[in-house]
Amino acid sequence: MLNYSSTIFRLCFLLQVLLVVTPLVSAERCHPEDKKALLQIKNDLNNPTALSVWNPATDCCHYNQWKGVTCSAQNHRVFALNLSHIHIHHGPLPIPSSIAALPYLSVIQIMSVSNLIGPIPTSITTLDLNHLQISNISLSGTIPAFLSNLNNLITLELSNCNLSGPIPPSLISRMPNLDGLTLSGNSLNGSIPHSFWSFSNQFLYLDLANNRLSGYIPKSLENQNVAFVFLNDNMFEGDASFLFKSNRSTRIDLSKNKLAFDFGRVESFNDLLIALDLRYNKIYGKIPEAIKSLHVEKFNVSHNNLCSKIPTGGVLSSITDASAYAHNKCLCGTPLLPCSRDS
Ligand SMILES: *[C@@H]1O[C@H](CO)[C@@H](O)[C@H](O)[C@H]1NC(C)=O
Ligand SMILES: *[C@@H]1O[C@H](CO)[C@@H](O)[C@H](O)[C@H]1NC(C)=O
Ligand SMILES: *[C@@H]1O[C@H](CO)[C@@H](O)[C@H](O)[C@H]1NC(C)=O
Ligand SMILES: *[C@@H]1O[C@H](CO)[C@@H](O)[C@H](O)[C@H]1NC(C)=O
Numbered sequence: 001m002l003n004y005s006s007t008i009f010r011l012c013f014l015l016q017v018l019l020v021v022t023p024l025v026s027a028e029r030c031h032p033e034d035k036k037a038l039l040q041i042k043n044d045l046n047n048p049t050a051l052s053v054w055n056p057a058t059d060c061c062h063y064n065q066w067k068g069v070t071c072s073a074q075n076h077r078v079f080a081l082n083l084s085h086i087h088i089h090h091g092p093l094p095i096p097s098s099i100a101a102l103p104y105l106s107v108i109q110i111m112s113v114s115n116l117i118g119p120i121p122t123s124i125t126t127l128d129l130n131h132l133q134i135s136n137i138s139l140s141g142t143i144p145a146f147l148s149n150l151n152n153l154i155t156l157e158l159s160n161c162n163l164s165g166p167i168p169p170s171l172i173s174r175m176p177n178l179d180g181l182t183l184s185g186n187s188l189n190g191s192i193p194h195s196f197w198s199f200s201n202q203f204l205y206l207d208l209a210n211n212r213l214s215g216y217i218p219k220s221l222e223n224q225n226v227a228f229v230f231l232n233d234n235m236f237e238g239d240a241s242f243l244f245k246s247n248r249s250t251r252i253d254l255s256k257n258k259l260a261f262d263f264g265r266v267e268s269f270n271d272l273l274i275a276l277d278l279r280y281n282k283i284y285g286k287i288p289e290a291i292k293s294l295h296v297e298k299f300n301v302s303h304n305n306l307c308s309k310i311p312t313g314g315v316l317s318s319i320t321d322a323s324a325y326a327h328n329k330c331l332c333g334t335p336l337l338p339c340s341r342d343s
């Protein structure tokens with residue numbers, strides 16, 4: 001689970017497994033209801049060139065023939081729909097609500113489709129979705145509250161979609177299986193709802209980077225033991241050091257916020273942490289000795305208010321690039337200039 005790096009990686013893996021087990025037989029397996037729905041979607045998108053391979057005379061479940069369509073090996077129903085990198089002629093057109101006419105659909109991926117716009121059709125709440133990924137499509141407006149009805153989601157991504165307004169407090173509170181949430185690259189504002197984390201321990205991946213979120217990062221997040229936390233490029237303030245305590249934390253990016261806490265009070269980091277980016281905040285105090293035990297590949301505390309001699313030994317001997325510590329109040333020692341008492 002710990003190589004979890006992105007929704008896309010996970011989906012590719014999932015689909016490969018499904019494809020490998022799909023036997024190649026000549027009889028048409030595509031369910032007529034699914035074929036009808038797919039052709040309706042193609043029509044609703046103005047018959048884009050990229051979907052010319054969706055030919056009514058061929059089998060929609062045939063391996064790799066209908067671009068973006070994956071059927072389940074068990075029941076030969078359309079299981080995943082990937083509408084990505086398509087150019088739509090004569091748009092803009094809304095996301096087709098006919099997607100909901102694929103009753104066995106579990107995975108929806110819509111990325112970088114030019115001339116496709118929001119809103120997300122309400123009809124998708126009739127589906128039993130496990131993965132919903134919409135990226136680089138201008139949805140505009142706020143995150144629709146009806147998404148909270150998708151109770152079986154495992155991953156939810158709405159990134160670079162020109163969404164604004166608050167994160168609805170109820171958004172993920174009824175998604176007990178959710179293990180990844182990505183809302184990066186929008187204009188979301190307000191704070192992270194405190195009631196957000198009322199579910200179990202499997203939540204792994206949180207990416208709210210590049211928004212206008214503010215306020216404190218809720219302490220309730222501490223108990224979630226999130227492994228990947230990307231909250232960079234927002235306006236969060238206060239203390240976020242509790243995130244370092246998570247016994248699963250692997251990559252943490254809190255850069256470009258207004259966080260202010262005493263770094264020297266952090267007593268331990270976990271062994272799994274390999275990237276810690278704290279650039280451009282108002283973090284003060286010392287660089288904690290505990291940092292030496294880390295196995296970080298990426299570490300950057302530049303542009304803060306830190307002041308101490310940089311501890312020596314452990315992983316710190318491999319950080320030879322002074323820019324990782326630059327622009328602080330009064331850090332000194334290798335790889336920066338020697339502290340005045342030493343010299
Ligand atoms: C979806 O389609 C795009 C473009 O064809 C591709 O880059 C991406 O890997 C696909 N996603 C999956 C999960 O197969
Ligand atoms: C976003 O989608 C547009 C097409 O609508 C494409 O030209 C652009 O390259 C995409 N950007 C990214 C970062 O994928
Ligand atoms: C982004 O959303 C705002 C309002 O929410 C809208 O006025 C603007 O046209 C949208 N931009 C694009 C590129 O869709
Ligand atoms: C969020 O942005 C909207 C305008 O897009 C504004 O009306 C609202 O007051 C903002 N909310 C917060 C909490 O900043």
Ligand SMILES: *[C@@H]1O[C@H](CO)[C@@H](O)[C@H](O)[C@H]1NC(C)=O
Pocket residue numbers: 223225247248
């Ligand atoms: C991580 O911490 C949680 C409590 O916060 C605990 O339930 C879990 O067993 C811990 N996992 C490991 C691997 O130590």
Ligand SMILES: *[C@@H]1O[C@H](CO)[C@@H](O)[C@H](O)[C@H]1NC(C)=O
Pocket residue numbers: 279299300301302321323324
């Ligand atoms: C640290 O961050 C600063 C500011 O973005 C950057 O200029 C510098 O190259 C980074 N250094 C390292 C070692 O990552």
